[in-house]
Amino acid sequence: MRLTSVLLASSLTLAACNDGGSSALRAFADPSSSRVSALTVQRLDAASGTVTNESGTLDRAANRFAAGAQNGDIDASRMMVTLDGAGGTIDLTGTQDFVRIFTSQPVAGPVTRGTVGVATPLGQLPTTASYVGTGDVDIRDGFDTYELAGSMTANADFGAGLLSVEIRDLDGTRTNFGGSVAVTDVGVIQVTDAMIAGNTASGGSVSFTSGAVTFSGSATSQHEAGFFGTKADEIGGVLAIRDGATRELDAVYIGD
Structure with a gap:
């Protein structure tokens, strides 16, 4: 990625929760991190033809993952989420440091896919x-x-x-x-x-x-x-x- 000078912002409300300053952001699958990161989620529901922007969290210490209304346990490799409730899975793929492509296959509800990752703090x-x-x-x-x-x-x-x-x-x-x-x-x-x-x-x-x-x-x-x-x-x-x-x-x- 190519970028130029950084914009200043007065609010950091979307910075990763407990992720420290933006310089302390941890990669999505960082095996050494126990931090909680704020996520943003871009979800495509092909059945209805709708897309949404949602928020979520990755709690690495507790191995918990939340994306919009979906919550579950995430494995240590950060490649699969086992959904709470009726069950199902979210598969996570990609080689980028901070963002993944996901496919959500709940037992109850539509199959959706999209992108999810560690959100950039507004001040950066x-x-x-x-x-x-x-x-x-x-x-x-x-x-x-x-x-x-x-x-x-x-x-x-x-x-x-x-x-x-x-x-x-x-x-x-x-x-x-x-x-x-x-x-x-x-x-x-x-x-x-x-x-x-x-x-x-x-x-x-x-x-x-x-x-x-x-x-x-x-x-x-x-x-x-x-x-x-x-x-x-x-x-x-x-x-x-x-x-x-x-x-x-x-x-x-x-x-x-």
């Missing part, structure tokens, strides 16, 4: 930052379903309060009644003018340019993102596009 937000990473994209277009992966770039201007994101080089498979075939460079997702508020961002203009799948002018979109680690070192986000009952796109992205 830089003036600008840029990111590179990856994006996972699922598309349903009538009877065709696409499972794709591509590259992600993002630019955050914390001074202006704006975030832009691009996911391209989308390769993977297309599946229908005839079977599955490999596809390449299916399209480009762009998010412009998402509004930054503290260590999260939301909204913006979301578009998908493709020669294979065309969304109409009446399509609707949602987008949520978060900034993680010291000086917003990392980013994660989710987005959804819906166009009637037969055409939809869901994406999760992560980078540093």
Whole structure:
């Protein structure tokens, strides 16, 4: 990640709880830490086509994890959460220091996925930052379903309060009644003018340019993102596009 000078902020209310100052932030899976860190969560519910920005905590000493309304025990490797109540699991993947991609599979309730990580304290937000990473994209277009992966770039201007994101080089498979075939460079997702508020961002203009799948002018979109680690070192986000009952796109992205 590339960044420039740090913005001053009078409130540190979103700084990691018991994580000391921002310089003391601990990596998500730090095996030597017993600190409690404040988390932000970007959740995608594909069944309803909605995305949300939530808060949570990681209590490393007690091996407890909370993300929005979901709570449970997290293993020592910080790769799986066993949910309280009716049960189920949250799988955590990724190689970044502070943010992970999650898939939540509760016994009762919808399967959701997204990003979760150690939130950047407000007093350590830089003036600008840029990111590179990856994006996972699922598309349903009538009877065709696409499972794709591509590259992600993002630019955050914390001074202006704006975030832009691009996911391209989308390769993977297309599946229908005839079977599955490999596809390449299916399209480009762009998010412009998402509004930054503290260590999260939301909204913006979301578009998908493709020669294979065309969304109409009446399509609707949602987008949520978060900034993680010291000086917003990392980013994660989710987005959804819906166009009637037969055409939809869901994406999760992560980078540093």
